[in-house]
Amino acid sequence: MAGQLLVLDNVTAGYGLGDVLHGVDLAVSEGEVVCLIGPNGAGKSTVLRTVSGLLRPGGGRVLLRGEPVDALSPRERLLRGIAHVPQERSLFPAMSVWDNLLMGGHILPGSRGGRADVRRRADVIAERFPIVAARRGDAAGSLSGGEQKQVELARALMLDPALMLLDEPSIGLEPRARHAVFETVRSLADGGRTILLVEQNARSGLAVSDRGAIMESGRVRLTGSGVSLLADPRVARLYLGAGGGTRKEEV
Numbered sequence: 001m002a003g004q005l006l007v008l009d010n011v012t013a014g015y016g017l018g019d020v021l022h023g024v025d026l027a028v029s030e031g032e033v034v035c036l037i038g039p040n041g042a043g044k045s046t047v048l049r050t051v052s053g054l055l056r057p058g059g060g061r062v063l064l065r066g067e068p069v070d071a072l073s074p075r076e077r078l079l080r081g082i083a084h085v086p087q088e089r090s091l092f093p094a095m096s097v098w099d100n101l102l103m104g105g106h107i108l109p110g111s112r113g114g115r116a117d118v119r120r121r122a123d124v125i126a127e128r129f130p131i132v133a134a135r136r137g138d139a140a141g142s143l144s145g146g147e148q149k150q151v152e153l154a155r156a157l158m159l160d161p162a163l164m165l166l167d168e169p170s171i172g173l174e175p176r177a178r179h180a181v182f183e184t185v186r187s188l189a190d191g192g193r194t195i196l197l198v199e200q201n202a203r204s205g206l207a208v209s210d211r212g213a214i215m216e217s218g219r220v221r222l223t224g225s226g227v228s229l230l231a232d233p234r235v236a237r238l239y240l241g242a243g244g245g246t247r248k249e250e251v
């Protein structure tokens, strides 16, 4: 299909004790936001790791713009535009917010990586993330979890990535910070960013996504538009909380 940025074709992968992914097929088009949902242990984070290169697939292919990237290192994939924001905190806590942001750009090769270019890009991004401007000199570790997540998202944007992989960005955050994360994802989506998102807050995740993909036991079982999955009674019963009502922990 034209415009497909990322394709996973029959991908198998695991951590040495047998496969966790048992033939994952998934495609993400340019400019599309796709949300992976499913029970704990279904393999959602593992899918993101096979895309960013933290894990090599045992079988199948991962294609970026039609070219296999399976053999590339995480760094090489980053340079091709795949930015992974992991679930766990990933800022350097003793470094300032600003230096953390600049770190996001230093991998840029050649002239794109010139210090002035990196600073200019950081200035542009700081305008979009008020927390970066407000706390730029503070140690990143002194920020709340939600604020750190915003800085992580800002840092990932330093490379102007072709594809953002966001692993449960709302997990563990209090409601206001969770809301802010979904607002950020929505504004990235509105700006045309291509995103593969993993979310436990399935309702909120699907609401900011063009499409959802439901994973179970290492396979994608069902895909559909975010709107259609939200309206599907089986999906509502299994993944969105009984009766389709908004669960307390959701935005």
Ligand SMILES: Nc1ncnc2c1ncn2[C@@H]1O[C@H](COP(=O)(O)OP(=O)(O)OP(=O)(O)O)[C@@H](O)[C@H]1O
Pocket: 015, 020, 038, 039, 040, 041, 042, 043, 044, 045, 046, 047
């Ligand atoms: N580093 C690892 N080493 C060994 N096994 C792992 C590792 N990471 C994940 N697993 C196992 O792989 C399986 C899938 O985990 P994964 O984190 O991809 O699931 P998930 O769908 O993202 O679920 P969750 O919402 O719980 O994170 C689980 O059985 C998990 O225990």
